[in-house]
Amino acid sequence: MPAIEVKGLTKAFRTYKKQPGFAGAVRGLFRRHYEQLFAVKDINFTIEPGELVGFLGPNGAGKTTTLKMLSGLLYPTSGTASVLGHVPWHRHDDYRRRFALLLGQKNQLWWDLPARESLDLNAKIYGIPDADRDRTVAEMTELLGVKDKLNVQVRELSLGERMKMELTASLLHQPKVLFLDEPTIGLDVVSQKTVREFLRAHNAKNKTTIVLTSHYMTDIQELCERVIIIDHGRLFFDGRLEEIVDRFADFKLLTVHCVNAAACPADSLTRFGEVVEQNASFIKLKVKRDRVVPVCKALLDELPVQDLDIEEVPIEDVIRTIFAR
Ligand SMILES: Nc1ncnc2c1ncn2[C@@H]1O[C@H](COP(=O)(O)OP(=O)(O)OP(=O)(O)O)[C@@H](O)[C@H]1O
Ligand SMILES: [Mg+2]
Known part of the structure; x- marks a missing residue:
């Protein structure tokens, strides 16, 4: 049985539009x-x-809204979801004990209490029995490097320290x-x-x-390894992270090392692709995927090429272009 199954999940907010x-x-x-907005x-x-799935999307894409529905904090407008066999918004006690939601933008601990008491x-x-609690808190805070901060009031903790305490809190009941x-x-x-290393280890150890x-x-x-991208509330991509480059990156980066590369006139290079960087030892070009082979050939013919590198555009750049359109 899948851990999470989401079908046709939809959330519309009714927003008041002021004239x-x-x-x-x-x-x-x-x-x-009123206007209906489909988050x-x-x-x-x-x-x-x-x-361990990455959930991506630009600001306002609907990520937090989705996670809130899967945590039972929001009712969907339509559609269904099942998490560990539960419908989250039915808010069964059994379900509450088996999942956790951490909202990085929100403080979920008791602000006025020392971290330890908030965790208690x-x-x-x-x-949770005291012995289990003590063991988990000791282990998590040790791994996260905040063991010596347990007696500090939550409001006094730095952002990073607080987040590590929040993470500890969300794992107390071993969701x-x-x-x-x-x-x-x-x-x-x-x-x-x-935090990343902690999550990786936690995922590997506890499944x-x-x-x-x-x-x-x-x-x-x-x-x-896998990412789900949403944009304007709709699913845009679901698959392996590397696949994004194959599917959405139209370009490759070509670096040509040659003697006196700086002297090469830029306008004679633009017919190959966009010049990203040019200095004394190399020229870096952004070349259309399907043109990489002919461009390499032409460059080898025309320039005193010493070396040639072909790279994929960084995923970060690809995602940025996806979000921008
Ligand atoms: N309670 C609400 N009432 C009305 N509109 C809302 C409400 N909550 C969220 N929205 C709208 O729904 C859309 C999706 O918001 P959401 O917080 O899910 O985005 P997000 O993907 O988490 O974005 P970010 O990356 O900025 O956190 C946004 O346009 C937001 O303004
Ligand atoms: Mg959000």
Whole structure:
């Protein structure tokens, strides 16, 4: 049985549209103009137990809305979902004990309490025995490098420290499914790496199913073999990360090393492709995929070529172009 199965999932929000100006505001008192906005529209996917899937999309694509529905915080407008055999928005106690949602943009711990007490409260809510709680907290905070911060008030913790505590809190009850919405947002590169490595190890060891959103492509590249991309609420891509380059990158990067490369007139190069970089030792060109072979041939004929490199455009750039269109 799949861990997560989503069919035709849709969420429409009714938003009030204010008419411009004072007269509009007055008119609005009597008749409101509502608009329907589809935050998520007819999304389908299936995730197997133990998978670690990246959930991508530009701002406002519908990622958080989807994760909230899968966590039972929002009712869908239509469609169905099953997570570990439960319909999330039925909010069965059994389900609550088997998944966790971490919202990186929100603080889910008790602000005024020391981290340890906040974790204790979370453990109480889930009815976790003290011994299990102590073992998990010790292990997680050790791995995340925040063991010495357990007595600090949550409000006093740095962003990164707080996020690591939040992560610990979300794992206390050992969920089988973990929804992580931007768990590395605002963290420095070292902390991002710590969190990433922690997640990778946790996924490998516990076979936890993880759905992760992040605007940092490093997170996605290092953790997720599979990605689901949504855009304007619709599913845009579901497949292996590398496949994105094959399918959506129209270009390859060609680096030509030759003597006195800088002297080569730029306008004679543009017929091969866009010049990305040019200096004394090499010229870097962005060349249409289907033109790479003929361009290489022509370059070898025309320039004193010493070496030639052909690279794929970085995934990050490909994603950026996908999001921009
Ligand atoms: N409660 C709400 N009422 C009305 N509109 C909403 C509500 N929540 C979200 N939206 C809208 O739904 C769309 C999707 O929002 P969502 O938060 O799911 O995007 P996201 O993919 O998580 O974006 P980001 O990368 O910025 O976090 C947005 O246009 C947002 O303005
Ligand atoms: Mg979001």
